Structures are given as structure tokens and as C-alpha cells.
Amino acid sequence: MSAGDWAGRDLGERTVGYDERDAILYALSVGAAATDLDLVFEDRLRVLPSFGLTLAQWAPDVLAEAGAFDDRAVHGSQTLEVHRPLPRSGELRLSARVGDVWDKGSAAVFDVIVECAEFTATWSLFAPGAGGFGGGRGPARAATDERPVGATAAVTTFPTQAALYRLTGDRHHIHIDPAASARIGQTVPILQGLCTLAATTLVLASEQGAHPADLRSLRGRFSGPVIPGDVLEVESWHGGDFELRRDGTSVISDGRAVFA
Template sequence: MSESNLQVKDLAGVELGSQVCPYDDRDVMLYALAIGAKASELDLVYEKRLRTLPTFLLTLGLWAVWSAGSLGAYDPALTLHVGQKLRMRSKAPTNGELNITANIGAVWDKGTAALVEVNVSSEVFDAMYTIFVPGAGNFGGERGQRSDSALADGPPDVLGSFKTSEVQPALYRLTGDRHPVHIDPGAANALGFEKPIMHGLCTLGSSVLEIARVSGTDPTSLHELTARLSAPVYPGAAVSIEAWESSSNFYFTASDGGGVTALSGTLSFA
């Protein structure tokens, strides 16, 4: 089947090839600053003490998301990133290059939309990006299972917060995610937003960093995470974090100033 005839329902199992993704300490430090690392957090922003935040690696796999969108089955400018998984295989170096392979996994029929799962793998990490494609459902496919939500038991063990900034999406775009919904008012309006929104991966990275700060955990020791990105955060909003801990595993939520849950999930530190 030619790419021009591809439909979303045909994408499951499509191989996206591989790409060598180089990076250096400047990329690692830029990412840390873009998600809100402080100048005093020298392990994250100073080359002489630098360690790599695992969530940085998610920026390296984004080429696969764009590659999936370029197959012609849907318009990537009209999609949204609604889910993320990450599992570390080993510590990430502060510079080097990773050979990343990718494929499209499951495609789920959600009725009015489809969910496309893009998988990437390397010697350092594995990840899955879940992409929401509006108007691409009702093709008779399986709906998929609802994400299991860990139950918060009692009051949260971690309470934190961070303030986003108006310029943060413009800065975070420099890490590689140049989806127009984060910078172009027209693109944001076309997707039903009043103005450009924060990158979900930026809010996720900031949330993981805040949980590590408040719990006294090394943020570079993140081992695994699963997150559902359920609502937008607008630049300038304050984000509140609640997390429940069990043996270095956390169930967490991140909510905007209006109390709307923007993302939730689980994470563990090594």
C-alpha cells in the first residue's frame, strides 16, 4: 500500500526505521533549564558536575513521532500527545549518540478519534508516545483498555508546586518539539485552545523534577514512568503536585491553578 493511501487503521506494526541521535552537554543543560531546573542545581546545569535527567531522552525519540505523522495517514499538526512511557536500561551519559529504532505499535479506535502508539528503543532507554488523532476513529478497531489508575491511599506523601512561565514553550521548543500548538495562536485555536499551550513533556519533566526535590530523591535516578496527559496547561499557570509513595514508587497527579488534573501517572526511582 502506498503512503498516500494509508489510513490510520493501517498503521499498526509499521516500521519507522532507525536514526542516530547525537547530543552533548549543552543539550542536556538546555533541557534542564527548559523544565525549570534552578541555577543552584549544579548537577543539572553545570558541565563540571553534570548528570543527565532521564526525561531528557524523550526529546531524542520525537523524530519517530514526526516520522509516523509524515506517512500521510493523518495531519500531525492536528494531533495531541496524550500519553508517555519511559523505561531506563542504563544511566544516560552527558554526551554521545544513541541509535534509536522505532515502530508503530497498537492503533486504538476511540470512536471520534484514534490513539496511535509510537515505540522507540535504544541501548539506554525504551519509550512509547501515545498520539491522539481526532476524527480518525470509528474504523471498527479495538478500543483498548482504559489505563489503570493507582488509588491514592490517604493524604499525599509529597506536596509540591511550580510556576510555569509565558516564555517556557518557546524555550522548550529548542529541545526538539516544534509542534505549532505550542507557539502559533492559529494552530492552538484550530485544536480548540484559547492560546498556545505548554508541552506535555515539559510539564511532565517539571513534575518529575519537583517530586524528586520534595521527596529528597536524586532526579537522575528515575527508572520508569507512565503518564497520562489529560488536559492542557497554559503558560504562566501554577501547577500543584500530589504524590503517594510506596517503596520508591510514586503515584502522582499534576493540576493547574483551577484544580484541573493535567497529568497523572506512576514513576519509580532506582
């Protein structure tokens, strides 16, 4: 079975429940402060929209377990479109499917789409060794026009962040076990890409005078590793575009975060 045969494949439905403690743990793991009472105190709680991505993580895992690609696959990019606020607690009925599968020659890119009443999210998974099946290469990345210098701000991660974020659902060993991270060329465990992306939205919301729970759309391409404890720089432009850098090198490119 070639990678292209997975396009359009139904990945099933699941009802996923959570409570206020789960939403608060998530907010703390992506960098909310103890003083952000509407993110960490149940009496005032507003749930971060990106929390929904932890509830939908099962979908790309289903595709992996079905044998579409091997353990060399990496999370290439992520999008999130918010339709309505997540409740403080309850259940979401999620449906998942494979979208397009693009042939990059030596690799394939699988789009996994998860939908519910509250949001639509797409994981793009880059799978080495799965290309060469004669499919389309997919849309080319748009050229970036020269633009003025944007506003900059610091995104500060903390040393225990990857270990804490694991408790929200992403328990891949490269985020906790040095032996596992060494197998991908990282001497220490790296921070989860979705954690880095969500942490950046907190800073961008503050810079724009918005509330992070008012996020309406989000995207980012994971272009480099982040080590828990790194201080990163985010450069942002009017309209929501941003780029996140570590020591001048991009770690999230093609970023965009739009708030109500």
C-alpha cells in the same frame, strides 16, 4: 489504508547526537535552577533521563508525515522506561515502530515505540477521525481505588518556558504563536506536555529525597492544557503515583514516577 494497517509498521532507525550544551539547555527548559550544578554545569553534569524523549521526537513525526493521521491528532500519554544513564554527550542509535493501534470509534490511538540501549519510550497519539476500522478498543482504564490524601507540592512554570523548550526540538506552532494556539481553542500558546511532565519529575524527586537523574520509569496522561507561568499542584502517593492539577483540574492524570 485504515489506521489498523499501521500496527507493527517499522518507522526506521536514526543515530542522534548531542553534547553537554544540549543536555544543559534541556535541564534549564524544564525548570532546573542555576544552583543545580549537577544538571547545568558541565563539570558535574548528570543528564536528565527525560532528555532522551527530545532525541526520539522524530519517530511520531515520521508517522504523521507518512499520513497515518491528520493535524487534529494530539499527544495523549507518554511512558519512559530507563535502562541505563544517558552519557553526558555522544550518540544514541534509536529504532522506532508502531505498536498497537486501538479503535475508539470516532478516533484511533496509535502507540509509537522508540527503543535504544538507554531507554524505551512510548508515545500514545489520539487521532480524531481515524477510528471505525473494526479494531479492538484497547485495555480499559483501571478504576482508581479510594486512597488517602497524598503529599502536595507546587510545580512552578515560567512565562518563557514554552519558548525555551522549543529549542530542544518540539517546535509546534501552538507553543509559540497565538494564532496557532487559537485554532485549538487556546487564547495563548500552551506549554508542551513533555515539558510539564519533566518539570513535575524535578519536584517529585525533591519531595522524595531522590536525584532527578535517578528516574527509572515515568508515565502520564495529558488531560488538560498548561499556560507558561501557571503554578500547578502535584499530589503524590507512596509508590510513585501522582496527579498534576491546574486550579483543581487535572492536567496530567494516571501519573507515575519511580526513582532509584
